[in-house]
Structures are given as C-alpha cells and as structure tokens.
Amino acid sequence: MNLDFYKNQAVQKHKDHKKFLDGIKKKPPKNLDYVVQETHEEVFEEINCLKCANCCKTTGPLFTEKDIDRIAKHLRMKPADFELKYLRTDEDNDKVLQNLPCSFLNGDNxxxxxxxxxxxxxxxxxxxxxxxxxxNHLTLKNTVICPAAHIFLERLTENLKK
Known part of the structure; x- marks a missing residue:
C-alpha cells in the first residue's frame, strides 16, 4: 500500500472533502446512515489493515479508564503499573501512549x-x-492517516450521487 500516494491524495482533496462533509451536515440525506454503512463495508472488503497499520505507527488512541482496566487485567498488571509503563497524560488531560509506534504493534502489523x-x-x-x-473534523483528519478513510470519503461522495 502506497501511503504517500494516499496521503497526497487526501491533502489535495481536503477542500473538496470538507465542502462535501459540510454539505451533508447542513442537509443530511435521508438514507445517509445506510449509505455510510454500505460504503464502509464495501471499502473494508478491499482494504486489509494488516498491510498498512499506519494508524498504529503514527497516531495513538485515547485510553479510557475502562480500556486501562481491561488491558491491564489482560496483561496481568495493576492499572497504575500499566499507565506508568505505557501511557502519559497529554495537554488535553487524556491518557495516550508514551511512544509511537504503538508498543502492542507486532512486526507483522x-x-x-x-x-x-x-x-x-x-x-x-x-x-x-x-x-x-x-x-467531520475527525473524518477529514483520518483521511491523511488512513488510506481506507480517504477511499471511503471518495466512495461516499459517489454513492450519495446515485
């Protein structure tokens, strides 16, 4: 998967994508949720995240208290020890990974x-x-990180014209 290609495409299409998303925000089509779900499934039949894993390499998720408790239990750690080893508190006071790529990403993605x-x-x-x-802001941001998100937005634009 050519990440640079998709990132460049997403950057070039940013204005068009923003205009499209602003349009569906102002006047959502009646069948929007259905078309979104259908488009999502269509894209992920073609895209294999294991060939990319760019999200795991370049961005970190927010960890909720439930996430921390669940993962710590799975790793047989105390939640406080898990936080100390893997997480930090960011400027928004969210718990995020200390380091990227993600510590839990294996060599085979x-x-x-x-x-x-x-x-x-x-x-x-x-x-x-x-x-x-x-x-909308998150969707636009994700198109630069995730090729599937970019392809999704391109397809959604097409699918809503039908």
Missing part, C-alpha cells in the same frame, strides 16, 4: 492485545458511524 484493544482502536477510522457528519 498484528496487535498483541487485539482482543482487548482500546475502544478508539476498535472504532478507527470511524467510517461506520451513524450521523457521520457529527465527526
């Missing part, structure tokens, strides 16, 4: 804590959300 991964990882790139226009 699999995740060593996949079954108990953070909610933010499970939901990324958020292209199957209901009322997707509520996260």
């Amino acid at each position: 699999t995740c060593s804590i996949y079954e108990v991964r953070p909610k933010a990882c499970r939901e990324f790139p958020h292209t199957d959300r209901k009322k997707i226009y509520q996260i």
Whole structure:
C-alpha cells in the first residue's frame, strides 16, 4: 500500500472533502446512515489493515479508564503499573501512549492485545458511524492517516450521487 500516494491524495482533496462533509451536515440525506454503512463495508472488503497499520505507527488512541482496566487485567498488571509503563497524560488531560509506534504493534502489523484493544482502536477510522457528519473534523483528519478513510470519503461522495 502506497501511503504517500494516499496521503497526497487526501491533502489535495481536503477542500473538496470538507465542502462535501459540510454539505451533508447542513442537509443530511435521508438514507445517509445506510449509505455510510454500505460504503464502509464495501471499502473494508478491499482494504486489509494488516498491510498498512499506519494508524498504529503514527497516531495513538485515547485510553479510557475502562480500556486501562481491561488491558491491564489482560496483561496481568495493576492499572497504575500499566499507565506508568505505557501511557502519559497529554495537554488535553487524556491518557495516550508514551511512544509511537504503538508498543502492542507486532512486526507483522498484528496487535498483541487485539482482543482487548482500546475502544478508539476498535472504532478507527470511524467510517461506520451513524450521523457521520457529527465527526467531520475527525473524518477529514483520518483521511491523511488512513488510506481506507480517504477511499471511503471518495466512495461516499459517489454513492450519495446515485
């Protein structure tokens, strides 16, 4: 997967994508959630995240208290020890990874804590959300990180014209 190609495409299309997303926010099509879900499934039938893992290499998820408790238990650690070893508190007071790429990313792009991964990882790139226009800023940001998010936005634009 050519990450530079998709990143450049996303940057070039930023204004068009923003205009499109602003448009569906102002006047959401009646079938938007259905088309979003269908488009998401279509894109992820073609895209294999294990060939990329750019999200795990370049961005860190937010860790909720539930995430911390669940992952620490899985790793047989105390939550406080897990936080000390892997997390830091950022400028927004969120718990995030101390280092990137993610400590749990294996060499083959699999995740060593996949079954108990953070909610933010499970939901990324958020292209199957209901009322997707509520996260326009995040969708735009994710197109630069995730080729699937860029392709999703391109397809959604096409699919809503049909």
